[in-house]
Each structure stands twice: as C-alpha cells, then as structure tokens.
C-alpha cells in the first residue's frame with residue numbers, strides 16, 4: 001500500500017527506490033552494531049548528505065535540491081518502512097532545517113543550510129526540560145541579553161541527536177515575566193564554552209538514536225544567532241508544529257505498514273497444528289482488521305499531505321493524523337508481535353524491535369493526550 005499512491009507521480013517513485021536502496025545497503029546491515037553503540041556514526045550522515053537525503057526542500061542557492069514536501073515525505077516513509085527509525089534525520093531535516101528555512105535570515109541560511117544538506121552539521125532542537133515537556137511555556141532555560149550576546153543558562157533533556165549535534169536550536173526564555181510571549185529560539189553552535197552534553201540516555205527502543213541531556217552554563221551566543229523574532233518563539237514553534245506532526249504521522253504509518261507486511265509473510269511460512277498460521281480464521285480476521293485500519297490511515301495521511309501542499313493543513317488536522325497513526329502503529333506492532341508467538345519476543349526478530357521503537361511515537365512531538373486537547377478545542 002505504500003507504493004504507487006496517487007498523491008505521488010512516477011518521478012517520486014524513482015526517489016523512493018533510491019532511498020530504499022540506500023537504507024538497505026547503508027543502514028540496515030549495520031544497525032545491530034549501532035544499536036549497541038547507542039549512536040549512528042557521523043559517516044552515515046555524510047553519506048546520506050551525498051545521496052541528497054538530508055533537507056531535500058532546501059533551495060539550490062543554499063546547496064539543496066529545491067524539492068517539495070513530497071520529496072521529504074518519501075524519505076520519511078522509507079525511513080519508517082525500514083522497520084526501525086533510529087536514524088533521526090527527521091529531527092535534522094523536518095524540524096531544524098525547516099526552522100532555519102522558515103525563520104532564518106539570509107546570512108543564517110547561507111551559514112548553516114549548505115552544511116546541513118551535506119550532513120556536515122547535524123541539527124537538534126532542545127525544548128524539553130526535566131520539569132517541562134508537554135507544557136512548553138513552563139521552561140526555565142534563560143537567555144539574558146548582554147551587549148551583542150545572549151547568555152544562556154539552563155538544562156534540557158531527552159534531546160534527539162544530543163550527542164551528535166553541532167547546531168542546536170535552544171528554546172529559551174528571553175523575557176520570563178511575559179510567559180509564553182517571552183520565549184525565543186537561539187541557535188547554539190557546538191562546541192562553545194559553557195555547553196556540555198550529559199550522558200547518552202538509555203532507552204527501551206530507538207537505541208541507535210542518540211538521546212541526551214544538554215547543559216548550558218553561561219553560554220555566550222552572538223545575537224546574530226537569534227532565529228526569528230525575539231520573544232516570538234512560542235508562536236513560531238506553534239506555526240511549524242503541524243508539519244512536524246505530519247512527518248511523525250508519516251513515519252508511523254510506514255512503520256505500521258512494515259510491521260503488517262513482515263507479519264503477513266511470517267504467518268504464511270509458520271506452521272502450527274500442521275498448517276500455515278494464515279489458514280486460521282483468527283489470523284485472517286486479525287490481519288483483515290489491521291489491513292482495514294491501514295487503508296483508512298493511508299487515505300487520511302494522503303489527504304493531510306495534500307492539504308499541507310496547499311498550505312491548508314490546520315493544527316487540529318495534524319493532531320488527528322499524529323494521534324491516529326501513532327496509536328495505529330502501536331496497536332499494529334502489538335497484534336503483529338502476538339502473531340509471531342515467542343519468536344516475536346526475541347530481540348533477533350524484526351517485529352520485536354518495531355515494537356520497542358514504536359512506543360515513543362505516542363509521547364514525543366506532543367503526546368496523544370496533548371493531541372486530544374488540541375482536537376477537543378475545535379469541538
């Protein structure tokens with residue numbers, strides 16, 4: 001169901017084949033080792049850059065291919081369809097580069113985007129703090145103006161690409177007394193004095209993705225690194241977030257499809273009580289239900305992508321896609337693991353990794369509960 005959808009023309013399908021080949025040859029053969037290391041080496045980022053897989057929408061004037069959102073979606077889909085999405089190019093491309101493209105000055109775009117396209121600069125976005133996740137306005141990391149610099153103090157946690165990142169968009173309070181109207185986005189370029197990275201956090205899934213704590217102790221950042229307008233950070237994040245959630249929904253949908261496809265193949269091979277598992281009505285009914293949910297999920301996803309292409313995707317529609325697809329992914333991996341029996345619980349079986357990788361999707365990028373809050377506001 002992933003291929004040949006009307007939303008994509010034939011030229012995109014060629015990109016899909018190339019991306020799939022790249023992940024099959026460069027990512028999947030090494031993923032076990034990188035899961036043990038807890039990080040993907042920078043060399044893969046450079047190779048992905050050479051292949052044009054990073055920041056495909058960046059224009060040629062900044063070293064990019066000047067593609068559209070469909071190019072980006074294809075890459076997200078193929079990443080999800082690998083069955084493990086620990087190579088967190090979505091954070092780099094769909095969030096960090098997208099913020100620079102949308103909010104950056106000409107000078108900032110020239111300085112950062114070409115190296116982001118090539119994979120020489122890896123991006124991270126640091127919003128979450130130990131005491132503030134869902135409630136972004138409760139952050140306490142501060143950026144105080146001192147002449148032509150900001151001085152940043154505070155700490156962040158759960159930051160994707162936290163160890164590998166060279167360019168970090170830090171969400172800070174520049175006017176704490178103004179609450180959500182006192183938030184700004186400031187780019188920290190590592191290494192810089194006063195900036196340290198905590199230990200790589202151990203996770204239940206997505207183990208090859210480096211997730212870390214970040215500490216800012218009097219970090220001096222030139223005012224030229226302010227991204228967008230001062231004190232407009234909250235509004236800017238809210239403006240960008242539907243697209244980010246659409247990307248998460250896209251990866252979740254493709255990952256759900258992958259779990260389904262490997263399970264269909266498995267139940268045709270596996271014999272129980274003398275016949276293939278697929279011949280049992282329970283198996284057929286389970287898979288029929290799951291196929292139905294996948295079909296509906298793809299249709300809604302394509303509807304949302306089409307709306308986004310027209311600039312019409314609303315925050316609550318993106319929330320619906322994120323909620324539905326990430327919940328579907330988690331149901332899918334659970335039901336599919338069950339159909340694998342004990343083999344599904346073994347780390348060597350792909351569905352086992354898909355199960356543990358999936359869980360974060362209902363939490364990060366806005367939890368399912370926050371999606372419901374957003375949707376409920378439209379009632």
Ligand SMILES: Cc1cc2nc3c(=O)[nH]c(=O)nc-3n(C[C@H](O)[C@H](O)[C@H](O)COP(=O)(O)OP(=O)(O)OC[C@H]3O[C@@H](n4cnc5c(N)ncnc54)[C@H](O)[C@@H]3O)c2cc1C
Nearest residue numbers: 125126127128132133134158159160363364365366367369
């Ligand atoms: C692997 C991973 C990678 C991540 N990467 C990044 C990153 O790159 N950058 C970054 O900034 N952050 C990142 N995060 C953080 C992520 O975005 C937060 O974990 C998420 O927003 C939830 O915040 P929290 O963990 O503080 O949970 P909390 O906000 O403490 O929420 C706890 C529970 O309360 C629920 N809840 C919260 N508010 C409400 C409400 N109003 N109504 C009902 N229920 C509510 C939540 O849904 C959740 O179930 C990452 C997290 C993980 C696990």
